[in-house]
Structures are given as structure tokens and as C-alpha cells.
Amino acid sequence: MNIELLTLSEIVDVAGQAGNFTVTVKKNPRYIDMDKCIACGICAQRCPKKVDDEFNMGIAKRKAAYIPYGQTVPLKYVIDPVNCLYFTKGKCRACEKFCPTGAVNFEDKEEILDFSVGSLILSPGFKPYDPSGLDFYGYGKIPDVVTSMEYERMLSAGGPFQGHLEKRSDGRAPKSIAWIQCVGSRNTNQCENGYCSSVCCMYAMKQALITETHIAGGGEQTIFMMDLRAHGKEFERYHQYALEHNVRFVRARPHTIDPGPGNSGVSMRYVTEDGRTMKEDFDMAVLSVGMEASDDARRLAEKTGISLNHYQFAQTSSFKPAASTREGIFIGGAFGGPLNIPTAVAQASSAAAEAARGLASSKNSLTREKKYPAETNIAGKEPRIGVFVCSCGVNISSTVDVEAVVEYTKSLPNVVFVENNMFSCSTDTQQMMAKAVAENELNRIVVAACSPRTHEPLFQDTLKEAGLNGYLLEMANIRNHNAWVHQKEPEKATQKAMDQVRMAVAKARMVQPLDKLQVDVIQKALVVGGGPAGLSAALGLADQGYETVLVEKTGQLGGNALNIRKTAKGEDVGPALREMIRNVEANQRIRVLKNARLTSVNGIVGSFSSDVEAEGKTEHIEYGAAILATGGRETVPEQYLYGTDSRVMTHLEFDRELADHAGRVKQANTAVFIQCVGSRNEKRNYCSRICCTHTAKSAIELKEQNPDMNVYVLYRDIRTYGAKEDFYTKARKLGVKFIRYDPKDNDPEVYQEDAGLKVRVTDPILGLPVVIDTDYLVLAAAIEANEVSDLLSLFRCDTNQDGFLNEAHPKLRPVDLAVDGLFMAGMAAYPKMIEGSVSQARAAVSRAGVILSRNRMYLDAVKSYVTEQCDGCAVCLDVCPYDAISLTEETIDGRSVKKVSTEAALCKGCGLCEATCPKQGIQVHSFTNNQLRAQVRAALDLPN
Amino acid sequence: MIEIRPSRLASLLGVHRNTVRNWIRSGKLAAKPGVGKRYVISRSELAEFLRARQVSAGVIQELTDRQPGVSAGAGKTRYQKPDIDREVPMSDKPVGSVMVVGGGIAGIQSALDLAESGYFVYLLEKSPGIGGNMARLDKTFPTNDCAM
DSSP: EEEEEEEEEEEEEEEEEEEEEEEEEEEEOOSOOTOOOOOOOOHHHHOOOOEEEETTTTTEEEEEOOOTTOOEEEEEEETEEEEEEEHHHHHOOHHHHTTTTTOOOTOOOOOOEEEEEEEEEEOOOOOEEEGGGOOTTTTTBEEETTEEEHHHHHHHHHHHTTOOOOOTTTOOOOSEEEEEEEEEEEEEESSSOOOOSSSSSHHHHHHHHHHHHHTTTEEEEEEEEESSSOSSHHHHHHHHHHHHHTTTEEEOOEEEEEGGGOOHHHSEEEEEEOEEEEEEEEEEEEEEEEEOOOOHHHHHHHHHHHBBTTTSSOOOOOSTTTTOOSSEEEOGGGSOOOOHHHHHHHHHHHHHHHHHHHTTTTTTTOOOOOOOOOOOOTOOOOOOEEHHHHHTTTTTTTTTTTHHHHHHHHHTEEEEEEEEEEEESSSHOOOOHHHHHHHHHEEEEEEEEEEEEHHHOOOOOHHHTTOOOOGEEEEETIIIIIITTTOOOHHHHHHHHHHHHHHHHHHTTTTTOOOOOOOOOOOEEEOOSSHHHHHHHHHHHHHHOOOEEEEOSSSSSOOOGGGBBOOOSBHHHHHHHHHHHHHHOOOOOOEEEEEEEEEEEEEEEEEEEEEEEEETTTEEEEEEEEEOOOEEOOOOSSSSTTTTTTTTEHHHHHHHHHHHHHHHHOOOOOOEEEESSSSSSSSSSOOOHHHHHHHHHHHHHHHHHTTTEEEEEEEEEOOOOOOHHHHHHHHHHHTEEEEEOTTTTOOOOOEEETTEEEEEEEEEETTTEEEEESSSSEEOEEEEEOHHHHHHHTTTTOBBBTTOOEEEEETEEEEEEESSEEOOOGGGOOOHEEEEEEEEHHHHHHHHHHHHHHHHEESOOOOOOETTTOOOOOOHHHHOTOEEEEEEEETTTTTTEEEEEEOTTTTOOHHHHHHHTTOOOOOEEESSHHHHHHHHHHHHHOOO | OOOOOOOHHHHHHHHHHHHHHHHHHTTTSSSSSSSTTEEEEEEHHHHHHHHHOOOOHHHHHHHHHOOSSOOOOOOOOOOOSSSSSOOOOSSSOOOSSEEEOOOOOHHHHHHHHHHTTTOOEEEOSSSSSOOOOOOOOSSEETTTTTTO
């Protein structure tokens, strides 16, 4: 509604400045009229020209008239003028001849359009690395060497092989597959990509595990890697899961791939860690290609005048992770460097918050809200049902005899209008439906078409435009549940479609209008925690015009950042942090409560209230949304003589030593770092993520101060993901020695001897024990979330097994908590650097803004409700996954009566309570027992 | 408000482009940085500055009266880069809309967030449909959900 989608478009010019840009856009011709195209696909069927399909990475073919993929948005065909025969040879126009709606327009011209905008967000994405230049892998020459992106399409059920994995050489099913990691990443010899692409380790494991389910017997999966970088939330457990499923991990970077016997499969050569040269045959090799900046992104940067870093990604800073070098232009997604999906989504939300920041005074000035006519009152009226049977082009009608279904439907009780449509969802059919409602005084609508999951909102909207309540709609899915799966049995399919329509009509007779739940939004926010995440969240909210209360449990703002000297990018933390604190304390819209804690939380999304105890006084606050940024902490190590020998310290302690006793540190002969102290073990089964980078930076600092110092790093996997790989590379160049250990085989031993501190570890490359006499032993102590279970139980949200907050959806809603109206930021979600905390906080601001920007919000009307039959047995309380039901007691006629009551805002209408209740004491609107029973009886063709 | 390029202004005035940049930096020429290597200045201030530098009235006229350099015409028009100036709408209030360039998962998320919080969004995508690289993925880790 408030988004205008401009496809086939690119920026040609940007003028003006922050708040007032004029963007000139070139819109390329589609040669198909978007208003007329109904996506029937006839143009593509008739098009004689086949070309490589870029969506399927060139593995399959498409036509010159095409849609990129089945679910493309907008679902409109396009003619590719580079390949179209009419444009190249001057004749054909088959698509034009056969198009049923006359949508093809060969006269379409490119347009130059000007747009006036306040900010720009650039998210041109990344390009998968092209390994054609790496001749020793034989990509492009050996058919069974594919890139991971191609492999992804090969696995996909919607891909060129319909999900049946086959070798490209001979079409046979592969048994053994090898993945080679770091192709086009962590490589400065054959390409310029010195960074780690940070996603490949995880996707290779995912592909290996999915492959297992595609091969009869499971097959054999091998991953060749240097370090395994499972540095995110729940990543470590996924690695263990892969190991349990017999995915083999080999620590090697294969140097040559040769064709297998008869040019089928591959023959791979590699050198193991202990120096043995190996040759192994596989059926297929998958190159785990990294992410690169695309050429489009580079051009875009040029046009908009923003700076790129040495890897051609957009330049950003730790305290403004979404800002480009140009005011008013922001960076979203992987434009700033390789990111996984959840981080890209969070980064995009933070860019949205930043982009909105300077425009707050013009909020709601250009947006529109849809207006509907008043609803017709249908109370007490006999149901008059209109049924629309969709052909979905040929999707349904090629299997189901839709005309027969229409004729049958006319015989059903209360049905007064039946019609068949080519596409029920097309704009003109929508208008026709509204007309049919008016002319026939319809008061219930059944659409026999596709899935309500995708199309219910559209048809509900049509009903509303026709003056009917949106909940007077019932859908019968005769496409996905019928035509698509019964293609070989058209007669039975037609019979089934009739059954489905009969069921839908039976239920439609009983549906009632429902009102959406309305909440008056309190346009104020609460932020819990005063570290960098909490501070940036509060500032972001205040800049958007929302009054914010910041609750900090200690007497000082700043959190862990108070103990950190420099960010991963090398900026000084102190001044930036002090400025943030000053801005928060000076901001009129932010109230800071120190030494404070929440004692109660009531209400629901849009309208919360809490009591806060601060410095002995209790006060009551109200807010519409809350951001939890409760932070994390460095743990206290329990091993390696920590606490008994003063030379053994944690990272934060060593940072202080570097700051306070720089001279003493400089004099040292030797320093040893041990990684993963307290992480990646049974107690904390996760990677603390930031320590590898911290260690690499500290090691560099030591070497730069005193090049003669011996610096050792004992590690398990070095996880300097993204551009942080530069620090690892630099540390190695400066002569820092890295020795890998495995706690099972060669856990380092730390002991005192003659007042000296010694570390003994077996070097896996030499195969010999090494004893290091050291002056400092720095332990990369694990990071854990602060203990805030009291607070979380007040908010009714939960954490994962490791104590970090659970997101509503791990990929697509990475900063939303499962409870609506609550968001998270910072180390409470997972260990992260300052940059990540600030970015996540801004993302949370953006998400909270979606709630806070409205005066009133509407929640779905499909909710549970309590009936007279409830006797308070409370069985439903246990099954409700959302804590929406509570037991109440009231006194009626001197007797105490127990009943349950439901909190509509927490209820998601899942129906567990209704299914559990033994006496119909609790029901869900639109899915009541009576409605469902009517449907079941109709299915069995029983009278109601 | 119009937009100027220091290099173009310099060649008209017969000075080096760095001289123009120095004027701007020192505040002699009241221009604010715009996008790319361009600056934004009001017509009247530019005209006044040029008059003070004794530029002929004709040149000033030509510079400050020129209409915006872009036109959306029918037929195959090629976009011409405005060589010196171009109208830039100016008011005290910023424009309440945002352009998001790129329709991958990040661009879609930014667009949705902004549209739902009261800003009009133009979502620009160079290909025929949105979805980007994520649409190509078969399943996503760790839940193996379909990427679609």
C-alpha cells in the first residue's frame, strides 16, 4: 500500500542532500502490460526461444518470455529483449498472438522518472564468487564440479532436477560428495578476497545434511575446511548435529581436482595436517563460493558518491553501522560486507531506522490508509452464499472439471450465486466479485481456489470493499490440495473438488462477522539496559519522537563498553561512548532510571505498564513496546591456574594491563593466548564469537610494540569472520605463532616451575610437545548472558539452552521476541561486538517503530473465547503455548465459581485449548466446534 | 535551489576546480555538499556571488535560469547528465519518503519496516522480480525451512 515497487529499474542520478534527494531512475521496458498480465504462462509456453536460466544458475533453460521463478513478486511475465526473436531477428510475436488478455506490448519504451525522497537505503546485495579463474579446481571443465549456489538449485524441489539429485556428467545419482570451503574467500593469491565470507561453513553443513536426505542410504559427505567457523547462535550445536550424522570434516585445502574415471566424478588431491599427500575420488565436488561485491554495487556507489573499503564493500563505522560516508544515504544488507540472512535482515531494519531518523518530522505525510465502506449488518439474515470457482489459468482446470463443480455447487443449500473465473485473484475479477455481492445481496463468500495462506488477505479485502465483514469468507483449496496432487486422476479430483466446496459451503453457512481487536497504542517505549545497545536503542527511539524510559540496574551507564578501549575496526571506544551517554542524559525525551529494576509487567503489545523500583522509590510507567538489552559478561575461568597465578588473566584484565602498565608489557619476552576457555564445551555449548578477533588484535598490538616478543595463540578454530580475517592475516605476518589444540587430544597444560609460568601443548603439525615459558597467559574467557530470569518471567519470554533470548523467527524476525511488542538487542541475544550491538539496537528501534508509529493497532480476530460451559477445570492452561489463558475466580450468589479467561492479545488462535477442552468451554472464533463439525459432516455427506 | 559541479563552474569562470572547492570550504560560496561531487546552492546566492566576481550578466542568466536538465519524454530518450545545474526541491521539512535500492531480503525488510512506520517507500529492483539471492536457496539453516 505504501510501497511502490519499481522493477527493471536502476538509478541514473541522485541530486540534492539529506532530507531532500531527487533520484532519477531509468525504468526499462517489460514489454508486458502489468495491469493486463494474469500470469497464465501462455506467452512462455509459446515462446520458441530458449536461453540459460539465470535464476537456476544456468543449469536449466527458460524462454525469452518468462518469470524468474514461480513465486516471483510481482507475478507478471517479462520479455527479455536481448534474446527475444522479434527484437533480434525482427519476427515472431507468438506471445502477442496467443496472449489471452492482450498484455504483450512490443512498443513499450524505457522511461526516465524523477522521485523526491528524504533518504536512500542501498542494498544491492552480493555476488557469489565465480571460480572459473581457479583452473586447478576445473570448474567449467569438469561437469561434476559445481558451485554451492548451483548445488542449492540442484537440491531444490523447484529447481531444474525437481529435487532429484543427479550428476551433471552422466545423470546418475551421486553417492559421495565433497565440499571445498573458502573458494574465493580467505584467499589473496588467486583473488583479492582476503576476508572470510562468514556464511559458507554453515551452508556447507546444511547442504551436507540435506544431501543425506536426498541420497538413498544417506551417501557420504565430506567437508574440506581450514577452520570451521560456527560462530553464531545455535551454530555449534548444528556442527555437532552434522558430526552425529557422519558428515566427515577434513582439515585441508585441496590443491587440485582432476576429472574422475571416464570424465565422471572427480579425483581430488590434498595434504593433511600431518603432511601426508592424499588422493581421493568423489562423485561430485561442491565449491563453497564466497560473497563478493557486485559490479552493480560498485556502480551504485559511484553514482551516489559513497566510499567503498579495500574489499569494495561499502565503508561503515562501528558506532554508525548503517551510515554510508554520505549523509542521508544508508547501507542495508550485504553491501557492507558478507552477512548471513538474520544479520542482513537486522542490518536492513537498522538501516530503516537510520533512514527514518532525519525524516521524523515528516512522518505520515505521504502515506495513505485504506478506507472501506461501512459494513452491512447481516444479523438475523438468512445466509446467501456466493461461490467463486477458480480455474487458476490451467492450474486447476486441466485436472478438475470446473464447469461440473459449478453446476454441482448450484444445488447446495443457501447457495444463490456461483461463477467460474479464469483467475479469481486478478484485479478485474475482484471488481466483478464486489458487483456480484451487491447485485445478489450475498452475505457469505466461498472462494474455491488456492491456499488461504497466500490469498485469504486479498479476498478478505475484496469483501471489505464490497461492504462485507472480512471474516464472512471461506476458502476451499482445490489447487494445492487437489489439482496439483491428483493430476493423473481427473475424475476423482473433480469429485474431491465438489466435496471440498460442499465442506466450505457448510462452514460458510455458520460463519459470523468478527471485529478485529483494537488496541490504543501508548506511543512511548521502555529500554532495559544501559550498555551500548540500550543507549543506541534509547537514542534511536527518541529521535523518532517517542518518549523513552531507560532502566539501568547499576548506577552507571555504559555497560561492558566502559572496559573496552577500541572497537574491532580500531576506533576509540571511550569518547564515542561518553558522547552517547551525554546525548542520552541530555535528551528531553529520554528519562534514565539508574539502580533500577522492574517489579511488574502488565498489559499487551501497544499498551504495557510496569512498576519500576529506582533508588528506593517505586514509579509506574506505561509504554507500547520494550527493547531488552540486558547484556552479557565475561565469565571467570576455572582452569589454567587462573586465580592462583597473577600472570594468568582474562582479555578484559589484560586490556587494563596494556592500558595501565604499557611499559611492563613491552618488556615481556613471551605472551600466550588460550582460546575457547569456557566456551564450546558441555557447559557452554556455543562459540563466544568475539574472542578470536580480540586475541588477534591484542597479539598485533604486542608485536607492534615489541617485534621480538614471542606471541603464541593456542586455538581450536580461528573464527575471525568477515573482514576481521585481516587481523588474523596481519598477526601471522607479524610472526605470531598459532598452535591448534583440541581439548580431547592435546589440551594445553599450564603449570608453575621455579617461579616461572609454563604452557605445554602438542603441536599437531610437528607432532611434538612444545613447552613455552611465558610472562603472560591471556585466557579468552567465555561470554555469557546476564542472569535476568526474573525480568524474563515478568515479560513471559524465554531463552535458549545457553541463556540467550529466543527470537520469534531465527531468520526473518531476528530482533523480535516471541511476545509481541518486545524486542532484543546486544549481548542478551548473543555475544557480539559493539558494532553488532549498535546495529541490532537500531534494528529493534525500527521494529518497535512499526508499533509505536500508530495511534491504534488491530490484531487478528481469530482468537479463543470462553463459553458458559466452562467449569474452570483449567486443562487448557497447560496446553496454551502463549500463556494466554488464566484461571479466575468470582463469587456468584455467594458461591465461588472458577472459570478461565483468555487474554486476546496474547492468543494466536492456534486452537489447542479448544481441542483439549472436554466440555466446549473454550472455543476459537471462525473455528468453533459447531463450524468444524458441520464441515466434517459435509465431508462425509451426512445431513447436518 | 540548484546543484553545481565545481569543475563545471570552474571552467566557466576560468579558475581551477580546487579554487571553487576552496571558496565553498572557506564559506565564500554558500554551497552545501550534495550527492557525488556536487554541491547545492540557492539560485539567488549563486547569482549574487557571480555578480560580485564580475561575471557577465549573460553567463549568470544562462547559469541560474536554466531549467532542470532531465525530461521524461516518450520514445527512446537517453538520459543526459545535467552538466551544471538542476532544480533541487528545498523546504524546511524533509521529504517523508525513502528509496530502497535492491529488492533482496534486506531491501524488502527495510521497505516493510519503513512503510509500516509511516514513510512512503520506493523499492527499486533491477531485475523483473524481487527476492534476490535468498529466493535461490533450497532450505535455510538451522530449521531447514524452505527459503521461499
